[in-house]
Amino acid sequence: MQKLLCLRAWYTHLGKRQSHFKKLKCRSDVCTFCHKYDKVFLPSLRALLSQSESKMIAHQPDYWKAIQVYWNSLKLQGKTDPDDQCSLQYVRAAIKYMRRMLAARAALPVPDVAGALGARLDFHKDEADSMAALAKANVILECCEHHFSGVKRQHGFREDKVDNLEHHCVDIQLDFMENMTTPLGPEEAQDWFWATARQSITTLGFYAHYWLNGVEHRQYFHFISDILNHDSAFAVQAFGDLLLRLGLSDQRTVLHVFADCGPHFRSYEFLWCLVEVCKSKFPTVFLHFLLERHGKGLNDGQFGLQRRWAVDYARDHVISDVSDMKGALEAGAMMTMSLDPPPSWPFISHCGVYAGCETKVCGQTR
Structure with a gap:
């Protein structure tokens, strides 16, 4: 044969x-x-x-x-x-x-x-x-x-929510970033090349879009952790923390959540989060699953910026754990805001009237 x-x-x-x-x-x-x-x-x-x-x-x-x-x-x-x-x-x-x-x-x-x-x-x-x-x-x-x-x-539909969000609606998109590995620094030590010396850090990014006091807000939140489980438990805990940080009033009646069709979002556990955690704040909640390989959005652009912040910070400092990564992202966010500061008053743009983009960095170790 x-x-x-x-x-x-x-x-x-x-x-x-x-x-x-x-x-x-x-x-x-x-x-x-x-x-x-x-x-x-x-x-x-x-x-x-x-x-x-x-x-x-x-x-x-x-x-x-x-x-x-x-x-x-x-x-x-x-x-x-x-x-x-x-x-x-x-x-x-x-x-x-x-x-x-x-x-x-x-x-x-x-x-x-x-x-x-x-x-x-x-x-x-x-x-x-x-x-x-x-x-x-x-x-x-x-x-x-x-x-x-x-x-x-x-x-x-997604672009319409980004450009023409109603005042009573809240738009949130979330996604997991590809894991980053540490240590990072200006000079690489010899023992950094060993696989056992490398530590991965996962990031769950949120894009929040809402109106507050007649001003349109767009915010980015990064939840970083050294626990590498891209699962529903991490997403549920971070989502609940996000709602507390936003501090929205009862005037919002509709919540739109956009996510990819990964199993960490397409699960009963995450759906339970939207029902139980959000029912006291939003009478109506929509969960939108983006088509496979077609979910590129604002989170991906922010992930690229986060990676650049870490690389720039590592030129002068050593990033070895989650706390160092949190400091690197905070420094990068402050530098970006100083180089391209948003105005302190509402202004007209292609998205309408809004008060600029803010970046929140949240270090989380579960």
Whole structure:
């Protein structure tokens, strides 16, 4: 029995024998669905459409003339999809057009010419094969359309809450940051390279957006801990502490909470927190789960800033534990506020009237 190739040998074989083969390199923070749509499906769809057009033109040179005229008229009116002929709209129109052409040709008598019947059968076969292939692509495009419409609808709703938050609403988004490791310092000691000498610190970030006394507030809270459990218990405890720190009055009636679809947020424990902890403050609470790999938001930008604060602080100081990290983040926040201070009065911006962004750093060891 022939021995199966290992994965590396198989990729090497494909690279030599199949020049068109390209190994996909998908980053961990990229939606797999969207990545495969761009890198795999769209090229195959373009090739399929080109093959279908060539087959039909070989049998009838003006086969696609009517649909091209129709599609160009829609394009002039601005009624076509931005993906043009790779869109679900065009594939559906092409399938419908081919069915109509097939039915019209079947109603015509076969010319009394030698080889006409064989040519008609070959035409029908190629047409049926092309329609079957386009029908499979149509199913995939419908799934993609459902995914993209969900992403677009969700992003539109999220941006509306960021830009046009009602006065009686509170908007909170939370997310876990990738763990940072310590010690960090201006000079690395030799024993720092040992894995047992490294300590990880996890961060749970909150973005809070609300109105207070006619002024729009946007605040960031960082809960840091040396306990690495990205679980619901940590999120519940931090969420309760956040509400106490905000000190909101009873005028807020609606709470919107945005989180990714990770198991630490999509759990009965976290849902219980929203019901039990928030019921005395908010009569109505909405928990929104962002689509997988589509939850990038304001927290991620703040996490990047936090990482830069830690690196800048480590140029002159040693960060070895949670307390040092807390000091590094406080120093970085103060430096950022001094370099780019928010005004002390409400001002007009693309988000409306607000009093600037504040940063809260909370060291937490459970």
